[in-house]
Amino acid sequence: MLNNKKDLKIAALAAFLIALLAIPIINNLGLPPFLKSFGTLGISVALFIFTMVGFLLLNFLSRWFLILRQITKFTIVGGLNTFLDFAVLNFLIASSGIVSGTGFSFSKGISFIVATINSYFWNRHWTFESRNREEGLQFIQFLVVSTIGLFVNVGIASVIVNKIGPFGGISPTLWANIGALTATAASLIWNFLGYKFIVFRK
Numbered sequence: 082m083l084n085n086k087k088d089l090k091i092a093a094l095a096a097f098l099i100a101l102l103a104i105p106i107i108n109n110l111g112l113p114p115f116l117k118s119f120g121t122l123g124i125s126v127a128l129f130i131f132t133m134v135g136f137l138l139l140n141f142l143s144r145w146f147l148i149l150r151q152i153t154k155f156t157i158v159g160g161l162n163t164f165l166d167f168a169v170l171n172f173l174i175a176s177s178g179i180v181s182g183t184g185f186s187f188s189k190g191i192s193f194i195v196a197t198i199n200s201y202f203w204n205r206h207w208t209f210e211s212r213n214r215e216e217g218l219q220f221i222q223f224l225v226v227s228t229i230g231l232f233v234n235v236g237i238a239s240v241i242v243n244k245i246g247p248f249g250g251i252s253p254t255l256w257a258n259i260g261a262l263t264a265t266a267a268s269l270i271w272n273f274l275g276y277k278f279i280v281f282r283k
């Protein structure tokens with residue numbers, strides 16, 4: 082079972098940051114008609130609540146499935162990193178107006194690197210609670226695993242955005258975010274396995 086007080090506070094901080102980072106993403110994408118009545122603030126509050134409910138549910142289930150202890154934390158950190166990645170990406174898209182091509186791949190690389198640095202500290206100190214004193218070596222291992230994750234992430238996003246392209250009336254900005262979301266899902270699986278069994282192994 083998770084350390085309730087400490088983990089609840091950390092999860093609440095992560096949920097708050099997720100809600101905060103959602104604002105620039107929503108502002109760049111706009112809200113679909115069926116969500117406009119909620120507004121940006123309403124969606125942010127809903128994300129906070131959704132994150133905390135998910136945390137509490139997985140926390141409860143971790144009593145019977147010990148692996149859920151790390152998966153719970155990794156999921157929260159992954160959500161935070163995803164929103165940080167998307168917030169930086171959408172800031173760069175809004176600032177430059179570039180939604181495809183090499184410029185998009187460059188922006189996606191920057192947003193991924195920012196999220197990866199954030200990921201290291203959260204995963205080292207909270208998800209995997211690493212006590213490894215060789216932090217330099219551990220960070221190098223983290224960078225190697227994350228660099229492979231970067232190629233998986235940027236590669237998949239670039240193929241979806243630049244090779245497949247938007248269809249069915251989807252806007253280029255929304256399509257860029259769909260590509261980024263698909264890439265994030267693939268790289269999250271790789272990163273969890275790499276961090277657990279290579280970087281932060283006991």
